[in-house]
Amino acid sequence: MLATFPAADLFSQGPRTLIEDPEGGCVYIPGAVERARAVAWFEALRDAVDWQHLQRPMYDRIVDVPRLTAGYRLDGSEPLSPALGAAADIVRARYATPFTHVGLNYYRDARDSVAPHNDKLHTLVAPHPIVLLSLGDARRMEIREKAPPRRVVRIDLEPGSLLAMSHAMQSTHDHGIPKSKHAVGPRISLAFRVRPAKPA
Secondary structure, three states, X not given: OEEEEOHHHHHHHOOEEEEOOOOOOEEEXXXXXXXXXXXXXXXXXXXXXXXXXXXXXXXXXXXXXXXXEEEEEOOXXXXXXXXXXXXXXXXXXXXXXXXXXXXXXXXXXXXXXXXXXXXXXXXOOOOOOEEEEEEEOOEXXXXXXXXXXXXXXXXXXXXXXXXXXXXXXXXXXXXXEOOOOOOOOOEEEEEEEOOOOOOO
């Protein structure tokens, strides 16, 4: 079973619950950041972030990770660019959540992607959500149930939108950004999480 939510429809309808669970499920909020600010943040982060081009083993060879990545702590232990600090302030205030880390993904074109996955529960503090802020061109996310009938939700993540995914949802669903068959421009996603404190 498939559910697809075109971004244009969502923009006019406001927040929409895509998946329900006792911890809030998955909620999409278009237009959480006004477009002019989203454009400015995209350009600032694209140019200022120390993007990493990672590789990983796959079977008997080493392959490039099909996107650029970066990550920052939000505990004041390292400096943040003005754009990243402002984005963190808005997301923290909206969700009243003490996010401790932000991971960034830079999808340069239609060939960049992230495979279906879920966040590992031991890397998150329950019951806080994961919140994604999208900047740049829209990209389609697929969210799929782990158990039959493996229903799929597809949604275009518009610039300035937020997508909140519950801690509980990481046990029941996978999410990913597939390669696009159509030409798309670059996109940056900011994933805000609450990580466990490291032992002293």
